[in-house]
Structures are given as structure tokens and as C-alpha cells.
Amino acid sequence: MTTAQSPVDLVDLVDLEVQPTPLALLLLGREADPKSERGVECPGDLPSPSDPDLVERARAAKEKLGDKVFVLGHHYQRDEVIQFADVTGDSFKLARDAAARPDAEYIVFCGVHFMAESADILTGDDQKVVLPDLAAGCSMADMATAEQVAECWDVLTEAGIAEQVVPVSYMNSSADIKAFTGKHGGTICTSSNAKRALEWAYAQGDPASTKVLFLPDQHLGRNTAVRDMGFSLDDCVVYNPHKPNGGLTVEQLRDAKMILWRGHCSVHGRFSLESVEDVRARIPGVNVLVHPECKHEVVAAADYVGSTEHIIKTLEAAPAGSKWAIGTELNLVRRLANRFAAEGKEIVFLDKTVCFCSTMNRIDLPHLVWTLESLAEGNLVNQIQVDRETEQFAKMALERMLALP
Numbered sequence: 001m002t003t004a005q006s007p008v009d010l011v012d013l014v015d016l017e018v019q020p021t022p023l024a025l026l027l028l029g030r031e032a033d034p035k036s037e038r039g040v041e042c043p044g045d046l047p048s049p050s051d052p053d054l055v056e057r058a059r060a061a062k063e064k065l066g067d068k069v070f071v072l073g074h075h076y077q078r079d080e081v082i083q084f085a086d087v088t089g090d091s092f093k094l095a096r097d098a099a100a101r102p103d104a105e106y107i108v109f110c111g112v113h114f115m116a117e118s119a120d121i122l123t124g125d126d127q128k129v130v131l132p133d134l135a136a137g138c139s140m141a142d143m144a145t146a147e148q149v150a151e152c153w154d155v156l157t158e159a160g161i162a163e164q165v166v167p168v169s170y171m172n173s174s175a176d177i178k179a180f181t182g183k184h185g186g187t188i189c190t191s192s193n194a195k196r197a198l199e200w201a202y203a204q205g206d207p208a209s210t211k212v213l214f215l216p217d218q219h220l221g222r223n224t225a226v227r228d229m230g231f232s233l234d235d236c237v238v239y240n241p242h243k244p245n246g247g248l249t250v251e252q253l254r255d256a257k258m259i260l261w262r263g264h265c266s267v268h269g270r271f272s273l274e275s276v277e278d279v280r281a282r283i284p285g286v287n288v289l290v291h292p293e294c295k296h297e298v299v300a301a302a303d304y305v306g307s308t309e310h311i312i313k314t315l316e317a318a319p320a321g322s323k324w325a326i327g328t329e330l331n332l333v334r335r336l337a338n339r340f341a342a343e344g345k346e347i348v349f350l351d352k353t354v355c356f357c358s359t360m361n362r363i364d365l366p367h368l369v370w371t372l373e374s375l376a377e378g379n380l381v382n383q384i385q386v387d388r389e390t391e392q393f394a395k396m397a398l399e400r401m402l403a404l405p
């Protein structure tokens, strides 16, 4: 491993700063491809957002469904939705929580499309997973399509290195990408276990020649490799699916230890080094705590780095009077700020501008009411179903993750 940063890596990093992804501004609810994380138009006749009885209606429908329904709420969901969640957590915890409730006929997933897919993969055949708004996708998951990843594998095969490559895919990916990962001997990871997943992957062959193809979040891949595994930035290359051969030479591919897919989270990607410097100037003594989906320079400048679960635990354990600037989704940061204010902990959002995940925010009270009332009337709506073959291979990759030491 080397420590110098090559011009190629610098170009890749700079490139990321200035080029907005074509998916950054989602045409929400207007797409026609149900396989896309961008989803499709919601077919429902939704109640008006100004209906004063929405909370009561949601409560009544949930009560009528009783144990037949289990509502999952991702940490980034709105408060108006979270109040009806039976459990809250990150995507992996929620999929496991759903699998632990085989008696629930309906799993209502208040999150985004790939999360509902994972829940469908991990739950029983007779359980139905429902996403209250089909337009609740994830722009990061959409940045790696099955066709693009198959093409990438052809490039690696032609470069003569496919046999040395182990795919590691972030939970935030479509079922198709998880299936690709399972089929090619790889594993899924979360932001909590990415280091263990990489250690496992490099142990699958000769550690000197084994490479990892990390999908689809380049930042989590780079941050884990450099911060936790001692790799240099030179050990990582970025595969751009929009360029011939990923924009890489055969030599670059052969020399790399980490082949990072050029995907990122449009929410966490907004935090910058300036946000860190600015908050330190504004709040003396502040601790900066960020999610590993943030850019490498932000993670390098932060005091602490960790998954959403880690962020919550860190704040729970923080002493009264401590000050924190958090680099993750705004719904969660606001909820944590309110929760810990009474304990005298000052919690602020890392950036000055608001930074919600717009697709997570698609799930609102009218969608939840419509979903619960439909189910209570016996109408199954917005079911997310992964086909058998995809499920079989995706499950393989998920089970390798569950078996990680």
C-alpha cells in the first residue's frame, strides 16, 4: 500500500464535488418503472393532508388490524409516521425485526423501496410487505442497476481479474444487486459491519491479490478501507458506470485493492469540509459526529464516525452539557435534539441548510392512513415482492452477512 494520492484519485474526488448526479433531483412519483427505486405513481385515493382526523383514523385502522399488522419505522422517517411504528431502527435492524414476527400477515415498511425488498426476502412466504408510497425510493440504490453491474463484471472478466474479485454490497442496494452479490460469492454489509465484511472478503482468497468490488456507495467503501483497514487512497479506484470500461485502464483495475462503484447518498453527500469548519467556529468545543456515507474529507475531519445506531448510542452516553454537530438526515437529528435537550445536551445539524431525505419523506400520514385503512378493509395495496430467483441469491448474500464473525 502507498500513502500518496494519485492524480486519478484526486480527479475522482474533485469530480464528485462538482458533478451533480442525474438522479439528485428525483422526479418523484412520476416514473413508470416499478423496478426503479424512483418508484411509480401512488395508485391510492389519499385522504387530504388537512384532514383533522388523520391521527385518529390511523390509530383506528391499526387497532382494527391488531396483530395482523406490524409497522416498521426507519430512523429517517417523519415524526407523524414514527408515532405509529411498532419498532424503529436502521434498514437491517428493521428487516430482522420483521423476520422475528412471523405471525404478522402485513409488514408495513415506513422507509424506502430497497428496505421493503430486504424485508420481503427475510420474511416468510405468507407475509406481505407493504410500502405506503411506491415512489419512496433511494437515489443511491438507483445508481447501480443490474445491467450496469453485469457490464462491470464483463469488464473485470476481460481484464482477467474477475476471479480475484469479491463483491461487497451495501444494504442500501436493490434486490437485483444483492442477488448479483450472492451469485458471485460476495456478502452484504451495513454501515455498522462494513469493516468485518471487508475483512471476510479479503480472507476469501490470497489476501495479496484479492480485490473487492464495493457497491453502490463509494464513500462507505472508501471510508472503511482507508479509515478502518489502513488502505491508502491509491489502493482505491472509482468505477464510473457511465464511462467505457468504468473510466479505468486495465492496469488501474489490476493494481487496485478496492474497486468502488461511483454511487453516493445525495443527503450525506451534501456535508462538506466547510460545514465542519463552520460549526467548529460557531460552537466552541462542539463534537462533530458523522455517518460514514459522508465524503472522505468530512469523515477525516470529524471527531467521531458511525452508523445511525452508533450515533444514537453515542448521544445516549454523552455527558450533560456536551455539544454535538451531527452529519446525518435531518428528521433523525431533530428528533435526537428534542429528546436530549432535557438532559442538557446541545445537538445541532451539521449543515446550515436543511437536508431531509426527500424520498424517505414521501411516506407521510395520508399515505400511512390510506395503507392501514386499505389493509383493514381487506385490500392489499403497494405490496413489494421480490421474485424467487432474485430472492434466492440475495438471501445467500444476506446470510453470509449474518454469519460474519
Ligand code: SF4
Pocket (backbone or CB within 6 Å): 076, 112, 137, 138, 139, 140, 141, 172, 265, 266, 267, 268, 329, 357, 358, 359, 360
Ligand atoms: S438517506 Fe441516502 S441512502 Fe438513505 S434512503 Fe435517502 S438517499 Fe438513500
